[in-house]
Amino acid sequence: MSLATAQQLDAQDALASKRQLFDLPAGSIYLNGNSLGPVSKAVKQRLQTVVDLQWGDDLISSWNKHHWIDLPGKTGGKIAPLIGAEVDEVVCCDSVSVNLFKLISAALARHELRFPDNKATILSQQDNFPTDLYIAEGFTQLLGSARVELITVTEQDLESAISNKPTILLLTQVNFRTGAVHDIEAITRFAHQQNCAVIWDLSHSVGVLPLELDAWQVDYAVGCGYKYLNGGPGAPAFSYVNKSLLDKLQQPLQGWMGHKAPFDFAADYQADTGINQLQCGTAPILSMSALDAALESFADVTVADLYEKALGLSEVFLESLASSGAADSLQLISPRDASKRGAQLGFSHKDAYAISRALAEQGVQTDFRSPDILRLGFSPLFLSYAECWRAGATLARILEEKLYLEQRFSIRNKVT
């Protein structure tokens, strides 16, 4: 394989034209779309409209006139086809963390209704994305160990832990460090056999991994708007609730936007029917509008095609990297079998931070993840095969020439 082969793949790539939807800085290969997706032209245009014409000219009347009030549902409805859900099973609001709190609460309320005397357990994985664990920990501390307990196990021990019939299984499909993928369908089926409800965090999946939540009978899910969905920094997250669980749903973050008739200003809470009851306070319309506009780029693509390209991009990168003997100094922590991983690759190296800085200097943007992980995301909407080939070659050269040992790459920033 060579750069020419990669360029041939680009020439045949049906998704190649999508690149022009985005405004990417020149001379940069952006392998960080799994951390923060880039801005699209549609987002820029929408924000200008929302700020100048909607907020600016029509002010408060925009809630009606420009349908701001419907935006959380409308944006959720655009995410639905990406995850195999119906449009009225998804709503955009709050952060992943806050949404997880709601869904854990809902799953617990359903359990306690059926088994009022049975203490509940939440099972999760030790290397789940930390905020998921923090929220579960906060939830159990609030309710007390007499009512609910959090148990975390290694990936290896998951199956046997599920056999112990926990109440709620809380997992992230794609491991944020390694990219290793859980089989949602099989795990959900097994959990259901144990009378265990499942909550899937799809933050590192949505927009790039084919998902069939309804067909897989998933109970609850959350996901992130600012990674592969390109909704902008801190974009609102989404909640999915299987339609069969929307009736009598109970969750404590019951703000006025989840009320059946918020503008009646009634003193008592009456949950809206359907997925809208997952809303809480007033949605951040600027950030929500950006996400809504970003989702336009998914209108005429299939997630299956995106997934195939993402894996192809990462394989081209690995081939390019492998052409250098120096690549052996990196340890791939992701599954080598592409079908077992998401749209990302992780490598461990004691100088991973310095390597990521050296790559940045050469125009290749990657993530460093503490303590020693170099992480690369392969967003199929805007990356080309040739870019991934060049990124692999650049990394190979940095390793060969030990460029990362230069002093200027060793100073850590506060956030990485």
Add this chain to the structure above:
Amino acid sequence: MSLATAQQLDAQDALASKRQLFDLPAGSIYLNGNSLGPVSKAVKQRLQTVVDLQWGDDLISSWNKHHWIDLPGKTGGKIAPLIGAEVDEVVCCDSVSVNLFKLISAALARHELRFPDNKATILSQQDNFPTDLYIAEGFTQLLGSARVELITVTEQDLESAISNKPTILLLTQVNFRTGAVHDIEAITRFAHQQNCAVIWDLSHSVGVLPLELDAWQVDYAVGCGYKYLNGGPGAPAFSYVNKSLLDKLQQPLQGWMGHKAPFDFAADYQADTGINQLQCGTAPILSMSALDAALESFADVTVADLYEKALGLSEVFLESLASSGAADSLQLISPRDASKRGAQLGFSHKDAYAISRALAEQGVQTDFRSPDILRLGFSPLFLSYAECWRAGATLARILEEKLYLEQRFSIRNKVT
């Protein structure tokens, strides 16, 4: 009094030049700044910078390079002087509803630490802003009536109810319908004498009512970013926690952004020291940047001056309205004594909705609040005395000529 008198007041108004900071639609008198503040030029410019240069060009590195990571604290720090707090007592994040949940939790945790066997009570007012009641209701339902109960009373019964020593007092300073103002200092002092913690909702106060939270020894407070602060639709809210309560604070919405070292990705939650531990998930940077930029307009004004002008504007409006006999068909539900109300006026009238539509047609933007309230906000940063005189005269004419009875004003929109 006359239009000329109002124009004279404008000529002497030290705040008059602030109007030019905003981009308001021509020919409109905007008495809705207490619902949604208007966009300022600074916000437009900031959003362009954030979208084009930060997100667009610097992508993920903007978290460091452009200090996105510090924005919730920085924006909170700009609100601090408006409420008589220190900069490290205020953080911007989430919605008012979500922040209330955190603070109620924190107040309860502190109570249970001291009195593990005492059931807690949350006392609020029946006509508090509904989302505050909904959140308190959701919280008590989650924890169960054996641990905590919500009691709501009328304004008249508040004092005697506080005498009964509730655990937490949850009040909004300015009544959203009538504009009636609670004396935070006196009520907080009385509550503390009963060993009761106070949580104040400042949504309809911040940016226009002089507040001295530290001096008044307030425990906790929340407030809204999109009313008098002009932060944009659904702008992030803020939380205030008195410094004396920040140590050992416990709240369950403990997302990764409230962690001491989020980018260590540790499995266990360790709360950050200080106010930052109130953060939960990733902040919506576009909406947060708009709020941060909007706060620039407060840099060189005092809230005392804003308050004085706001009351003056509302008095000019009342004088103008009173010049018509037809005004008697409206019932003022706000305190007639300006010192007893916030920067708003409410009137009840059985055709309040149609009146608000008729006003809108004449270029006067007001709020209708179900079932029969016409509500007007007097934002001192951008309104002139002459506008308020004209608005009063317009309303008088609509009442005199019964213009609101015309068919086209009677059709209700979904949201108002």
